[in-house]
Structures are given as structure tokens and as C-alpha cells.
Amino acid sequence: MSRYEEILSILSNRPFRWVVTGAAGFIGSHLVETLLGLKQQVIGLDCFLSGTRSNLDEAVSLCGNGKPDLRFVKGDIRDMEACREVCEGADFVLHQAALVSVPRSFDEPHLNNSCNITGFLNMLLAARDANVRSFVFASSAAVYGAQPQGPICENTPLAPMSPYAVAKRTGELYSRVLSCGMRSTGLRYMNAYGPRQDPSSPYSGVISIWTKQTMEGKTPAIFGDGNNTRDFVYVDDIVQANILAAMQDTNDGCNGNVFNVGTGKPTSLEELLSSIQRAVHEYFPDIPQTANPRYMPERTGDIRHSQADITLARKTLGYEPRLSLAEGLERMIGGGSKAGKETSKN
Template sequence: MEHSLRHARILITGGAGFIGSNLVEYFLARDNEVVALDNFMTGRRDNLAGYAAHPAFRLLEGDIRDRQLCRRAVDGIDYILHEAALGSVPRSLRDPVTTTEVNVSGFVNLLFAAQAAGVKRFVYAASSSTYGNSPALPKREETIGKPLSPYAITKYVDELFAANFTELYGIETIGLRYFNVFGRRQDPQGAYAAVVPKFAAALLQHRPPVINGDGSYSRDFTYIDNVLQANELALLAECPEALNTVYNIAGGERTTLLQLFQALRDSLGRFDPAVVAIEPQYGPPRPGDIPHSLADIGKARTLLGYRPQFDVQTGLRQAAEWYYRHLAE
């Protein structure tokens, strides 16, 4: 990247989460002031512990469902990176009400507060789940299907609200449809853990991970550093065509769950040789899951200058070292 965003004041919602805390680290390292907003429903305090004494960092504890808090949070802010959400498909099937309150009402609260405060740009985490039952591969931003879960519906509704606020109020928005992000600080604990850290934790405990389905389901797994690049590019974008739209943010390659397991097992085996003998178990497919996902990243490449620096194999090697240091007992 030829230039970086510097000396800006950035609000990162969900700042104690996996992606949010990586964004906090990234933008503090580039001489920006960062305010992290989190209610710690899913975020972890230890993700931000290393920045508590940083002179350019401030933690604001609270919930985006609180309108008054959103107004306070955006005061004096130049840019917003909105990562706060309840991001689990199974959770949304179990509790669609809370998922909707957080992901839609909270989103609108923050978007409206940002518009009223004159925030320069609102960049938000959209989701590949928006593509729903569309069979088309690769996934292109203009073609979506029927959402398959309450979570997917909420993320699509967010895109509609963002577009509407741009038309009505003139606020600049960019949505980044993340595809299966993985990497350091991703929590393997709990019923709703993402597949990569969940596999890693099981392998490092010498237990067979459970693959939902027969292993043929495929995803476009995306290493965290690619997502950091995309967020900065979204904040730096200047041409009108690049604004007020959504982008696929992915690696642009398709990996089955079985291939993912094998590659992760090989990467962890460099640190723990006993891992390489472990074979997976197989369970039923999860309700609400789409069978296959692969992103066309041409739009992000053309309009944002997005160039993913990590493919799946390289990202897994990077992540495996972090998982070994933090998850091995």
C-alpha cells in the first residue's frame, strides 16, 4: 500500500472482538487516535489489554442499542469502522430477536448518530451470508439470493439502511462483505466459535475436530491481514465510484472444509508433531449454512486497489503459530 491513513480519529465498534481488536492495533500503529466501543457480550478484554495505557487509545464500554451512548461515541470522530454485531448463524436461529436488535437497531442508531455528528465516512462489516441460496459462483456483489438465516437477513438489511442514509442524508458509506475471516485473536471457545480456531483448539488438545457435513462444503477463507488492508483502503478511497457501495473482501480462492482441516493440521504439525496423526470426525450439516462460497474480488481490486497479500496456506501458517502459542495447553 503506497500510503496510510494517519492522524485521524477513528471509532471502532466491537473493538474488543477478533476483527475489531486487530483494527485497533493496526490504526494505533499508524499514528491515529482510536476509540474502541464494546459491550463485551462477545468481545474479550484481554484483546485490548495491551493498549490500555496507549495515549491515543480510549475504551468506551457500552451497547450500540443505547442511542445516547452512540451519540457520545461519535463526538469528534472522523471515521467509523463498524464491526459490532452478533455474528453467528446458529445464534441467530436460536435467538433471532437479540440478533436483530443488535445488528439492525444498533446499526441504525450508530449510522444516524454518525450522520448527525458529521462523520466523514462510515465503513461497516457486511457479510458473505447475504448471498444466501444463490447458486452462482463466484459471488458477485450485484447478485444475491434468498438469505438462509436471521443473521443473514440482518446483514442485508444493514446494507439497505446504509444505501438509504446515503440517499437521504448524504453520509458516505462502504460495506465490506467479509468471507470467513480467520487469524490471531479469534476465540475458539463457545458454541458459536468459527471453524478455524475451533479446529485448531481441538487439534492442539489432540482431539479430532468435527466437520459439519462430509467435508465437501467450501468457503473462501480470508486471513485477517487482508481485512485490515481492505478497511484502510475503504477509508482512503477518493473516487466517487468507490463510495456508497459494497465489496467482497476475500482471498478469491475456494477451499473445502476437509482441505482446510488438512492444511491446518500440517501447519500445526510444525509445532506439535502429534497433531499430524489426527483424523477428523463428521457430523450433520449446520442449519442455515450455505454449501459453497467463493468471492469475485474484482470490484474491490478495481475501485479500492485491494490486493490480498495472504492466500489460505500462507495465512494458516501465520495463524498456526499464534494458535500454538495461545491455545496449546
């Protein structure tokens, strides 16, 4: 039995109270779905900056639990009182709420600062003051900035290249100096993908945008020459890392730990597009094949290569990515929810 399976089994027999911020977003709604499926008590906080009520509704309907214990608070992490309200009595906090887009952090740096630095600080302090067992927060691979090709480990010197990355790094530093006894863990997500990732915004992840375009018979555009690489990680593995980090049984007094969360495998944008087209045409043979991609100039703040070294998360958390890119695309495009699967294994 893997460490994750062990923990899922513990959770399915014992309810804890979890706060998920950004609960109406892509990753947050998957955390909600999995936790509700494990019969946990969940308090979601979101102000719908980019998330939607339909994400939450879908999470509830797919969770596989007829009596989901979810309290949703429409509120803003920039409001300290809202943060305190949701943290009261909580065991674990999974802080995901953020302005997530790199280009938008250039366009609206004050919004980035207020959500991703002040809002982060509010949640950290509210969780600490409420004596929660563990505070886990979404950091990002963006903190590494441009690095030479090859796997990046957590002690690589950082080079944030955008207001978004500066904010994510600031959160990591705050967690190191302000947790004061509360276990806090930052997860540097690589490129997450999966159902409910919003394809309708120019700020969305490339997989959701390209999948939507391919399904509509349109030709996607590649920014750059197509050789840029990314480490694409399926959302279930992001959920796994959050639950493992929250439930770590060590408290070594070393707060502010950070872990890479990816697959450790690089994929070029060109390979990605072919994989998406293959998966779409396998499941929807009637959709017309699209022409070769259009190539556009690289965007400000885009990095050339990104690939996680996940040794530390493997060793310390017991994290093991469970889905390859092909499997993840198949699940996302071919349909089929993960609902109930985790719990039914135990």
C-alpha cells in the same frame, strides 16, 4: 507502491480520529491494533457481548506504539447516546459490533434484531449526524445465501437464509437510503480467521475451533461431507479492506456501495483440516497426530459453497489480499505478530 501502502504511509504521517465498534472482538481488535500502530487516535466501543478486554489489551501491547492513543468506551450500540458520544468529532467510523453467529441468530432472533438492525441504525445515524467523513461497516457473505458453485459477485441476486443474514442485508439497505451525503461502504466479509478469534464457543469460526482441537490432540468434526467450500480470508486483509474503504478519495454521491472481501480462492473443509493439521505438526511436532475427522450432519443455515469475486474491490478500492491460506495459518499457528510490520515498511 500499492494503494494500501500509499494509504498506510499517508496515515503514519497524519493522525485522524477513528471509531471502532466491536473493538474488543476479533476483527475490531485487529483494527485497533493496526490503527494504533499507525499513530491514529482510536475510540473503541464494545459491550463485551462476545468480545473481551484481553483482546483489547493484546491489541495495545502488540501495536508497536509506545504511546497508543486509545479511548475505550464500554457501551452498547443499542443505546443511541453511547453511539452519539463516540462519533462526536470522529473522522471515520468502522462499525464491526454485531451478534455474529448464524446459529445464535436463530436461537435468539430478538437479540439479533436489536444488535444487528437497531444497533446498526443507531451507529449509521450517529455517524451521519456527526458529519464523519466515511462510515464503513461489516456486512457478510451470508447475504448471498445458497448459490451455485463458483465466484459470487456483488450483483448476484441475494438469498439470505438466516436472521443474521437478513439483518446484514437490512444494514446495507439502510446505508443506501439513510446516509444522506455521508460516504458509507459495506464490506461483505467472507470467512475471516486469525489470532484472537475465539475458539471456546460453539458459535466460533471453524479455523479457530479446529486449530484448538488439533493442538489438544483431539479429532475435529466436519459438518457435512467435507466438500463444502469457503473463501478463508486472513484478518489483516479484512483490516486492509476497512482502511482502503474509509480512505477512498472519491465521493461519487453513490452511497451504500458494497464490496466482497475475500481471497477469491475456494477451499474445501477437508482441505482446510489437512492444512491446519500440517501447520500444527510443523510447528508443534510433539503434538500427537489426530485420527481421521468425524462427519456430522449439516447444520441449519449452512451453505454449500462460498467464494468471492473480488474484482470490484480490487478495481475500486485497490484491495489486494496479501496472505494465502497457507501463509495465514502459518502466521496464526506459528505465532509472530503483525505488529509494527505495516508501519515499518513506510
